């Protein structure tokens with residue numbers, strides 16, 4: 001409970017590529033909304049610079065030790081996109097910084113809302129965030145040069161806590177149904193365990209309807225305009241969550257428009273779900289990068305630490321700013337308006353609410 | 354090369370649930386189109402009844418030995434949907450019959466075309482069909498009651514042959530681009546291997562452009578009406594192929610409208626990609642089940658064994674029969690018209706072409 005803390009420390013992690021530029025704008029908006037709280041000493045911002053691919057490559061670690069220490073001094077974190085090395089890149093093959101942060105800070109629930117009111121879409125995804133295909137993601141091996149192995153690992157406790165988070169959310173928000181998504185007909189041991197434990201947990205929530213689908217057919221159902229509105233809360237393993245939430249975000253305008261909350265018992269991290277777009281930086285266009293996703297993440301952060309009103313105002317302003325013609329002018333690729341101007345527009349809009 | 358065979362044996366496997374009813378109609382259409390060939394003794398149909406969940410449960414095998422022997426006597430197989438046991442079902446936890454057949458007959462390429470001409474969609478998916486998350490799908494284990502493992506396995510040879518199949522298809526059909534889909538940023542060893550080998554194979558096809566995307570963002574791209582028309586041939590590991598082709602089929606009218614080709618060096622199997630719908634059978638409605646998917650599979654079979662003209666005619670008739678008002682009458686849920694009547698309509702339409 002954040003209201004009981006003397007001081008809430010909000011870490012601001014710019015990340016790579018366009019990250020620092022867009023994160024700075026989200027920070028401006030947070031500072032604007034939390035001005036009084038900062039003055040009272042209730043909220044403090046802590047800018048953490050070191051989570052860049054260059055620093056990570058230097059120490060060959062997904063998160064350098066000093067950065068991890070700084071992160072652990074915060075209560076909540078707002079994080080811009082970070083670069084994940086790929087085959088052929090000039091960096092060592094280090095793990096994704098988001099994936100590492102989820103593990104290091106035990107951020108087990110990745111919560112992603114997708115809403116398109118005019119189409120009746122109101123989904124909240126609870127993606128398990130620390131296990132599955134991700135837990136040993138860099139530890140697969142070749143048994144000889146021709147045969148490669150990777151692993152999927154799930155634990156009883158890991159599944160129980162994400163299932164409870166999903167059902168608790170459904171109960172607290174008056175949702176009538178939770179949908180479990182796996183591929184338990186093929187990946188029998190881990191996905192089968194996920195499905196069974198979710199169904200066990202469901203028994204403590206008799207008022208909530210439960211159904212389950214396989215991930216393949218679920219991606220089809222989200223496309224089906226008639227049937228997709230039946231879904232409310234969706235709980236699913238890590239990789240399926242990764243896949244399905246990108247598809248889902250597209251109906252709302254793309255991954256660039258959605259924020260993502262990574263929540264654990266002790267820490268919580270809120271991030272943009274798009275990439276670091278190094279090409280925009282090379283071309284000198286970072287200041288034109290769309291900050292919508294990180295601003296949405298900032299709004300989730302506000303709501304998480306108890307500033308519900310501020311979060312609502314920000315969402316409302318964003319709904320206006322991203323849906324009017326003006327948004328097209330402000331963050332249009334070719335107009336030359338910057339993300340700083342967009343943030344100004346959001347703050348003006350908040351003031352006019 | 355089938356034209357060199359004295360006799361082509363086409364196995365007809367009804368499967369479970371609505372399978373026998375719809376498969377029988379597809380067989381009628383094949384017999385109609387191949388009438389002369391059957392009379393000449395060039396083509397023979399072999400009906401294989403035993404691939405039912407009851408028989409499989411009795412011997413606790415995904416495919417009973419006698420059925421497997423019969424399958425191996427065929428050159429190509431048309432297969433209806435089969436039931437895969439789920440937790441809570443009355444059957445032992447045996448593997449999916451399709452998955453087992455793909456392995457036993459070494460059907461390494463799952464080829465799924467999706468076409469929506471009026472939207473500019475013309476995709477052909479090459480899903481690797483024998484490895485990945487499927488090869489040890491029932492062989493995961495618990496290391497103690499709380500920790501479960503599953504495996505993903507890929508081999509150099511397995512990846513090379515699917516990559517070659519995709520690029521050969523692209524070359525033979527004048528396609529300009531092949532897209533590789535993985536999650537190599539997280540599942541580094543197997544997916545990384547898949548990506549690298551595909552890129553190696555690509556070097557032998559310098560006229561074909563290559564790009565690659567991660568599966569999460571790829572599901573979003575297929576939704577994006579502006580960007581999805583850029584895709585032509587897509588090559589991907591087993592489970593991602595399973596997921597992405599279901600989503601893709603939805604744009605064409607749903608999994609019920611698409612057939613799937615499972616192709617190996619020695620055998621080939623063509624199947625409906627929807628389920629066995631046991632509830633329709635219980636309710637006495639099997640005769641109303643939509644046979645579109647299995648008829649599309651039959652058309653792929655025709656084309657595969659060299660009856661290109663017959664396949665084209667069937668596709669054309671299906672385009673007509675599934676897009677006119679009459680289709681709604683014929684296979685509508687509530688109209689009471691049967692799949693036998695639909696098959697009649699297809700054959701009449703072929704005659705009128």
Ligand SMILES: CC(C)[C@H](C(=O)O)[C@@H](O)C(=O)O
Nearest residue numbers: 084096098099242538539569
């Ligand atoms: C960048 C990547 C490692 C990450 C993931 O796979 O989780 C991203 O896709 C996401 O969804 O946050």
Ligand SMILES: CC(C)[C@H](C(=O)O)[C@@H](O)C(=O)O
Nearest residue numbers: 185186216437449451452595
């Ligand atoms: C039934 C199931 C085992 C199968 C698969 O996962 O391959 C199906 O979804 C398919 O795509 O043919």
